[in-house]
Amino acid sequence: MTHGHDLRLFRTRSYPIRLSRRAFVAAGLGAAAAAMAKWQVEPDLVLYNGAIWTVSDRVPEVEAIAISGGRIMAVGTSAEMLALAGTQTRRLDLGKKRLTPGFYDAHAHPVFSGVEHLRNVACDKSSIEAIQKDIRERAAKTPAGKPVLGFLYDDGKTPQPLTRWDLDKAAPDHPVMVTHRGGHTMFVNSLALKSAGITDGTPQPEHGQYFKDANGKLNGRIADAGMESFAKLAAYEPSRADFRQGTALIAKMLVAKGVTSACDADGSPATVQGVQDARDAGLLKVRMYNHIGGPDLDKMIAAGLHTGFGDEWVRLGAVKLYADGSISERTAWLSEPYKDMPEFRGLQTSSPEDLYTSARKAHLAGWQIGVHANGDLAIDRVLSVFERLQKEAPRRDPRFRIEHCTLLNADLIRRIGAVGAIPIPFAGYVYFHGDVMHFYGEERTRHMFAMRELIDAGIRPPLSSDYTASPSDPVMWLQSLVTRTDYQGHTWGANQRITVKEAIRAGTLDGATASYEEHIKGTLEPGKLADLVVWDQDLLSTDPSQLVNVKVQRTMVGGQWMYEG
Numbered sequence: 064m065t066h067g068h069d070l071r072l073f074r075t076r077s078y079p080i081r082l083s084r085r086a087f088v089a090a091g092l093g094a095a096a097a098a099m100a101k102w103q104v105e106p107d108l109v110l111y112n113g114a115i116w117t118v119s120d121r122v123p124e125v126e127a128i129a130i131s132g133g134r135i136m137a138v139g140t141s142a143e144m145l146a147l148a149g150t151q152t153r154r155l156d157l158g159k160k161r162l163t164p165g166f167y168d169a170h171a172h173p174v175f176s177g178v179e180h181l182r183n184v185a186c187d188k189s190s191i192e193a194i195q196k197d198i199r200e201r202a203a204k205t206p207a208g209k210p211v212l213g214f215l216y217d218d219g220k221t222p223q224p225l226t227r228w229d230l231d232k233a234a235p236d237h238p239v240m241v242t243h244r245g246g247h248t249m250f251v252n253s254l255a256l257k258s259a260g261i262t263d264g265t266p267q268p269e270h271g272q273y274f275k276d277a278n279g280k281l282n283g284r285i286a287d288a289g290m291e292s293f294a295k296l297a298a299y300e301p302s303r304a305d306f307r308q309g310t311a312l313i314a315k316m317l318v319a320k321g322v323t324s325a326c327d328a329d330g331s332p333a334t335v336q337g338v339q340d341a342r343d344a345g346l347l348k349v350r351m352y353n354h355i356g357g358p359d360l361d362k363m364i365a366a367g368l369h370t371g372f373g374d375e376w377v378r379l380g381a382v383k384l385y386a387d388g389s390i391s392e393r394t395a396w397l398s399e400p401y402k403d404m405p406e407f408r409g410l411q412t413s414s415p416e417d418l419y420t421s422a423r424k425a426h427l428a429g430w431q432i433g434v435h436a437n438g439d440l441a442i443d444r445v446l447s448v449f450e451r452l453q454k455e456a457p458r459r460d461p462r463f464r465i466e467h468c469t470l471l472n473a474d475l476i477r478r479i480g481a482v483g484a485i486p487i488p489f490a491g492y493v494y495f496h497g498d499v500m501h502f503y504g505e506e507r508t509r510h511m512f513a514m515r516e517l518i519d520a521g522i523r524p525p526l527s528s529d530y531t532a533s534p535s536d537p538v539m540w541l542q543s544l545v546t547r548t549d550y551q552g553h554t555w556g557a558n559q560r561i562t563v564k565e566a567i568r569a570g571t572l573d574g575a576t577a578s579y580e581e582h583i584k585g586t587l588e589p590g591k592l593a594d595l596v597v598w599d600q601d602l603l604s605t606d607p608s609q610l611v612n613v614k615v616q617r618t619m620v621g622g623q624w625m626y627e628g
């Protein structure tokens with residue numbers, strides 16, 4: 064009896080939020096004001112005079128929002144919310160600006176990319192001169208002979224590809240190695256070639272290439288297995304401090320784009336520690352859901368941990384397993400060969416037995432399972448494993464994740480729905496990687512990143528970048544999904560277009576659902592975390608072909624402004 068009594072008390076104490084939700088959204092101000100007085104709650108902040116898209120079906124559009132203790136206390140008209148304000152309440156006039164929930168990047172590699180940003184020169188530039196300038200600056204701060212590393216380079220986005228001579232001009236006294244953001248080519252200077260012992264006469268590597276110019280001289284472009292000798296020159300083991308600082312840096316970059324939650328899609332105890340360290344230091348501006356790579360699963364199970372452990376800032380995600388290769392590097396495992404490679408249908412990266420054994424172990428230990436699968440054959444294999452697990456050891460609401468889940472067909476979509484799996488597609492690939500879509504051909508791209516078909520089947524795929532593979536940039540995602548047109552103006556699979564409202568919901572609420580967090584985030588409703596973005600233009604009425612130009616004005620996470628433009 065005592066127990067029951069305590070429980071009732073606890074419920075009563077947490078009631079104001081539920082009362083205020085009912086009262087403000089449904090019944091009106093009077094009853095809620097009484098509840099507020101009773102518990103002496105007044106908002107810390109009222110945002111008013113806005114165009115607020117809540118992503119809630121009940122009250123999709125409101126003018127104002129009251130925030131207390133990092134959570135949303137109430138939503139409604141400006142007059143209703145201002146009437147709640149007390150003497151300590153701050154008020155912010157939104158000037159009719161569009162506000163949405165914060166976005167969720169449901170598959171990225173924030174910790175490792177943060178470490179790369181700390182150490183490497185970002186070469187995502189459209190001119191050779193701009194890249195040379197940054198490499199020159201980094202070289203000036205680096206002892207001669209020590210490597211200068213670049214990343215995020217895309218040779219499709221500069222007038223011509225970088226050469227060793229371009230890099231020599233910037234930094235002749237340092238080995239310079241610039242990796243392509245797709246990860247399977249790099250561009251190096253003369254000193255790097257010399258340090259690696261590669262000359263014009265060196266035989267070509269098996270499964271790789273040292274590219275040469277018309278005169279037979281090495282031009283500095285290196286592919287695949289050829290990169291191994293350079294990887295040794297650049298080798299680097301991040302320290303605990305690197306993981307902390309890298310996480311802090313990437314979190315700052317993400318909130319500036321309107322991302323307030325991210326899934327770190329292949330973490331380890333060391334990366335989770337980095338995220339916790341950043342949080343302890345007050346530097347974590349983005350909430351993180353941390354997948355753990357398969358090789359660390361036993362360690363985590365032995366520690367008694369499973370998916371969901373943590374809190375709304377740092378939480379354990381799924382175990383991450385792999386079934387095939389990648390889309391942008393042409394190694395996804397396909398039923399039909401690649402366009403210009405009649406013999407090649409991609410790579411399987413695990414055997415069916417290994418995939419089943421690891422997945423079963425995780426399933427039985429209470430882990431969510433996230434399997435990387437891009438090609439239709441890989442997705443088929445992953446679904447077979449999920450179907451078998453649910454038959455042998457059914458779990459309620461396992462929310463199996465198919466990370467990427469790129470190339471689909473009607474039967475695969477039916478099976479995804481039946482087993483309750485969640486596809487996590489790339490959101491910006493059509494826009495950003497339009498230059499590789501011809502590997503797949505027009506017909507096949509009608510069934511890639513199949514948002515329209517998935518949503519029509521009642522499935523709710525979230526949005527993701529796989530950063531650094533593509534930018535973690537919600538406005539780019541929206542433009543890509545709504546237009547299915549790349550940055551050069553070519554349209555791929557117009558049949559998969561979705562509306563901007565559908566895309567916003569996918570990028571917010573559906574991301575939260577994929578990590579069992581829909582009760583605390585993803586919509587702007589009373590009781591949920593105050594994670595939101597103020598945009599400089601109205602996402603809902605902007606010409607879809609101009610969405611990439613919309614900027615974030617401010618980003619709030621947990622009631623704090625984490626970014627102000």
Ligand SMILES: [Zn+2]
Nearest residue numbers: 170171328529
């Ligand atoms: Zn990934």
